[in-house]
Amino acid sequence: MVILFLSEDLSMNRRAGYNPKRKLAPMDAETARLIEERLGRMVYTGNPEHKKYPNDYGLTPPASPRPGKTLCDEPAAIPKADAEALLGDGIKLGMISVQRRNGWPQNIWAVREPSDVFEAQLENSEQGHYHGYPMPADDDFQAVVLAEWRRRKHDASN
Numbered sequence: 559m560v561i562l563f564l565s566e567d568l569s570m571n572r573r574a575g576y577n578p579k580r581k582l583a584p585m586d587a588e589t590a591r592l593i594e595e596r597l598g599r600m601v602y603t604g605n606p607e608h609k610k611y612p613n614d615y616g617l618t619p620p621a622s623p624r625p626g627k628t629l630c631d632e633p634a635a636i637p638k639a640d641a642e643a644l645l646g647d648g649i650k651l652g653m654i655s656v657q658r659r660n661g662w663p664q665n666i667w668a669v670r671e672p673s674d675v676f677e678a679q680l681e682n683s684e685q686g687h688y689h690g691y692p693m694p695a696d697d698d699f700q701a702v703v704l705a706e707w708r709r710r711k712h713d714a715s716n
Contacts, residue, residue: 576697580665582706585652585713593649596662596686602645603681604638605689644668645678645688651710653703659683666690667703675700675707 583589648654648668657664660683668676668690678690693700 576699579657580699581656583652583654583656585710589652589654593652597649600645600649600686600688602642603687603689605681641690644670644676645690648678651707651714653707662686669704669707673704675703
């Protein structure tokens with residue numbers, strides 16, 4: 559008789575890969591209209607599950623990092639004003655996803671120069687609230703975002 563003892567592998571709760579459906583919207587008339595319509599209403603709220611340092615976010619609970627979640631403020635705290643500026647920069651360059659929820663882009667991407675790539679995710683599809691985090695280095699979509707960010711920054715300055 560063989561007896562096997564199986565241990566619970568907590569890593570099984572993590573997603574095996576990154577969302578392959580993510581796609582940047584082209585910077586066209588529809589994207590420009592969406593940005594114009596929603597720009598002032600998108601809000602960066604943060605999420606305590608992605609926070610190591612509560613900083614000035616006013617979250618409840620202030621920080622409650624969940625195992626397996628990417629921390630938005632690792633290795634260092636990011637003030638809320640900086641997170642809001644990144645979200646705004648991403649919106650202004652049209653770095654939004656083609657995926658929508660209740661009219662809001664599912665994702666917004668931004669880059670803190672020279673090459674720190676951030677992804678914001680829609681948290682509340684009724685009010686346009688987002689939380690964000692640095693994209694993991696092994697996420698292939700990071701290179702797509704960085705290349706498009708640089709192209710759109712270049713185009714905007716010309």
